[in-house]
Amino acid sequence: MKRKLIYESLAILLFISFLGVSCSSLKPLKQSNFAVTPSPLETVGNKIPVTVNGIFPEKWFNANATVSITPVLKYAENKESESTAYTFQGEKVAGNATVIPKDRGGNFTMIFSFPYQPEMNVSELFVRFDAKIKNKPVKLPEIKVANGVIATSTLASALSTKPSVADDGFQKIIKQTQDANILFLIQNAALRQSELNKEGLAAWKKRVEEAYKDPKQNIYIEVSAYASPDGGVSLNEKLAAEREKNTTEYLEKELKKKNIDTEVNAHYTAEDWEGFRQLVQASDLQDKDLILRVLEMYPDPETREQEIKNISFVYEELAETILPQLRRSRLIANIEIIGKTDEEIMSFWENDPQKLSVEELLYATTLTDDPAQKERIYQYVTVNFPQDYRGWNNIGTLFYERGEISKAQQAFQRAIQVAPDAPEANMNMALIALLNNENDKAEELLGKASQAKDIDGALGLLYLKNGDYNKAVAAFGNTKSNNAALAQLLIKDYSRASETLVNITNPDATTAYLQAVIAARTNKYAEVLSNLQTAIIRDKSMAKRAANDLEFAKYHTDRDFIALTKQ
Incomplete structure (x- = not known):
């Protein structure tokens, strides 16, 4: 009996323990x-x-x-x-x-x-x-x-981002300037034969004659006569005027000998303080900084002259090295060289491309809308000018836009081998990195591409992929692209995003799909269906995306929506 009671007590304790655990x-x-x-x-x-x-x-x-x-x-x-x-x-x-x-x-x-x-x-x-x-x-x-x-943010696309094309340096009009100086003795306006016989003046006259006789060059001649800043203002005024008169008369006679009929625009400056400052700045005078400070402190010409003369140990050197160079007449030939016409450039490309410079060849690609023609020109540039990175970079942009990413990457890498700091090539390699979701690498490359054309699109895309939508909107600015509209949509600026999409030059399936998303978010049922229909016509895969997209969750049981996306 006693043992039975013990067993019963143990059972009760175990049950209580079980209850406690449970x-x-x-x-x-x-x-x-x-x-x-x-x-x-x-x-x-x-x-x-x-x-x-x-x-x-x-x-x-x-x-x-x-x-x-x-x-x-x-x-x-x-x-x-x-x-x-x-x-x-x-x-x-x-x-x-x-x-x-x-x-x-x-x-x-x-x-x-x-x-x-x-x-x-x-x-x-x-x-x-x-x-x-x-x-x-x-x-x-x-x-x-x-x-x-x-997953609306994943509609951001590097493939739809415009790559950067390196510009040509072709100029329809190239401006050149050719100078010659005729020096005078102190307080004298007479032309010296030694000056008129100098090689520099002979070369100047020869260049003027060549330009005048070339129908593709225009020439404008200018004479500027000066007196040095030493001496009184009235004396220097008269002296500079006489030097201008004597130089102009001489020049007109020389031009007449060569049957050059062009106007000579002549003027003079009484005291050439600006020329004085430039020569002092470029000199190795021991106290040139002191002289330059005097020029800044004293605007009055006579005070300037006196203060400089007071620095006696400097003035002697000025009188020997600087002032004689300011007693002069400056002959300036302003020449405009007229380049080849568009028709001439394309004719040379088709018949004799060796007569075209690299700048003219690169410019030729802007004269055709045929991608195959552009590619042939760039191929020619890479063969004949392999050390010019622009040929490699620009042919890479054609591959990129065709979706031939491997070939594009090889071309961009070659451009960087030729010119490591080429901004366009670095930007385009950043697009490749963004395509592979290598955002950190893309950011590093874009740091070298600040001067690249069309960099706003690449920067905006980087910010989009990093989830910094406000920065993306700021980077895109007024760019009209799917990516720019997407950034605006993601910060809920639907009005601006709609305006951007409407103004895209070549709208695609993504353009219409984004318009449908905006319509769904702003409760415009009819626009949801019409824009989705456009997107699906342009790209059938958009039907499956829309069917599973929670942007359209409230329409997933709608009969018309189901019919549209069930393809």
Whole structure:
């Protein structure tokens, strides 16, 4: 009897112990214990950033429990992507995890992201539990906390971004200037034979004659006579005028001998202080900085002259080296060389390309809309001017626009080998990097491309892919492109985005698809259907995208929408 009572007591104690353990076991949490932002999920660049705010209810967390929560995105057929687990522990557990008091419970936040893949558009976000109490596993069911991914930001495309073409240096009119000086003795306006016989003056007259006789050159002649700043202003005024008169008369006689009938524009400057400053600045005078300060401090010519003369040890050197060069008449031949006409350039290209310069060849590509013709010209440039990076870069842009990315990359790399700092080639290599989602590499390359033409599109795309939409909008400026409109859409500036899309020169399927997204966000049902129809006509794959796109979630049961996207 006594033994029976002992057994009964032990049974009661075991039952009470069982009740105690079962009451302290972890119970399944509910979906309402979790709030997901954003919901549905949404891509930022090429990632899916998620914030989950959760709550452990009062009395839920066992003091001896450890609970790890892992976010899991399930998609396609049996595919899933796990993010980093967050671990929590009870008050009696020795560890470094976040402690959750049993009596009060607690709130928690998990911030994580998934690398985006197109299959994730149709997906479900779960939280998965790994729990134990005193090293004994406790099974908790996983909980679905969000549906699907809005992937509108992934419509950003490097392929639709315009690559940078290096400009030609062709000028229809090339301006040249040829100078010659005739020097005079101090306080004298007479022309000296020694000056008139100088080689420089002979070369100047020869160049004038060549220009005048060439029907593709125009010439304008100018005479500027000067007196040096030493001496009184009235004396220098008279002296400079006489030098101008004597030089002009001499020049007109010389031009007449060669039957050159062109006007000579003559003028004089009484005291050539500007010429004085330039010569002093370029000299190796010991105290030139002191002289330059005097010029700045004293605007009055007579005061200037006196102050400079007061520096006696400097003035002697000035009188020997600087002032004699200012007693002169300057002969200036302004020449305009008229380049080949567009017709001449294309005729030479077709019949005798060797007579074209590299600048003329590169310019020739702007005279045709035929990509094959452009490619032939660039090929010719790369063969005959292999050290000019522009031929390699520009042929690469043709490959890029045709979608021949491997060939484009090889051409851009060759351009960089020839000219490592070529801004256009570096920008185009940045586009290749963005195409491969190598954003850091693209940013480095764009740092070398600040002077590249059309860099706004590449910079805007980089900011788009980094999820910095406001910077993207600023970088695009007034660019009319799908990417620019997408950036405006993502900051919810729907009016501006619509205007951008309407003004795109060559709209494509993405253009119409973005217009449909804007229509859906602004509740314009008819425009949703009409724009989607246009997008699908241009690219049939848009039907499948729209059918699964949560941008159009409220239309997924609409009969007309289903009929349109069921292709």
